[in-house]
Amino acid sequence: MRPRGRVAEAQDGGSELRTATINEVQRTRPVIIGTSRVIAAQEFELGPWRVPKGYRIVASATLIHNDERFFERPKQFEPDRFVGRKPDTYTWIPFGGGTRRCIGAAFAQMEMDIVLRTMLRSFDLQTTNEPGEKWHARGVAFAPADGGRAVVHRRRDSSGREAPANDLMAA
Numbered sequence: 001m002r003p004r005g006r007v008a009e010a011q012d013g014g015s016e017l018r019t020a021t022i023n024e025v026q027r028t029r030p031v032i033i034g035t036s037r038v039i040a041a042q043e044f045e046l047g048p049w050r051v052p053k054g055y056r057i058v059a060s061a062t063l064i065h066n067d068e069r070f071f072e073r074p075k076q077f078e079p080d081r082f083v084g085r086k087p088d089t090y091t092w093i094p095f096g097g098g099t100r101r102c103i104g105a106a107f108a109q110m111e112m113d114i115v116l117r118t119m120l121r122s123f124d125l126q127t128t129n130e131p132g133e134k135w136h137a138r139g140v141a142f143a144p145a146d147g148g149r150a151v152v153h154r155r156r157d158s159s160g161r162e163a164p165a166n167d168l169m170a171a
Contacts, residue, residue, distance in 0.1 A: 015113070018120070020082035022112045026094035027065045027087070028077055029132070031141045034060040035096045061093045119152070126151040 009017050036058040044051045051057060066074040070091035071081065089097060095105035102108070119125070128151050133144040154162045 013117075015117075016083055017079060018113060018116055021079040022109065022116065023082040023087050023092070024077060024079040025112075027071070027092060029135075029142075029144075030061045030065065030094040031143070032094065032096070032102075033062045033142060034058055035093075035100070037100070059093065059097075064091055064093060067091075122155055123152040124155050126153060 008014075036056050039051050039053050039055050039057065042053050044057070046057065064070065068074055070088070095102035095108070130149075133146050133149060135142045136145040156162055
């Protein structure tokens with residue numbers, strides 16, 4: 001999708017690129033970096049291995065999300081990789097997976113969509129060459145150490161006037 005098409009989508013209230021961007025953010029900066037389970041059965045077959053009861057299996061979202069077998073150019077931030085397709089259930093796991101998937105995943109996705117959509121009504125986000133923020137552990141989850149810095153500019157209409165501030169942005 002070309003840059004102008006992205007702006008038009010945002011202005012027209014489209015959601016495909018916004019959703020793809022949210023998915024890519026979660027791939028590159030998952031809030032939960034991994035999950036684990038203790039084997040309760042006598043034995044668990046995992047590919048060519050047999051894991052005995054009591055052992056712990058760890059799934060690292062960070063390692064999976066940065067694996068070139070699953071994501072081309074995994075170190076690059078490329079929302080277009082999710083345009084027109086949903087993330088794979090087994091290789092995109094910011095909320096874990098299976099029956100133990102985070103119960104709040106759908107709510108979190110909706111919340112991110114609403115916040116981003118609300119911001120884009122009044123602001124343009126600008127890219128930067130600054131390095132990404134360091135992570136800060138907050139219990140079991142991670143967050144940007146400096147609160148999530150962003151470069152934003154108030155959007156202007158075709159006559160050059162600033163877009164009106166949205167009531168939700170003041171909160």
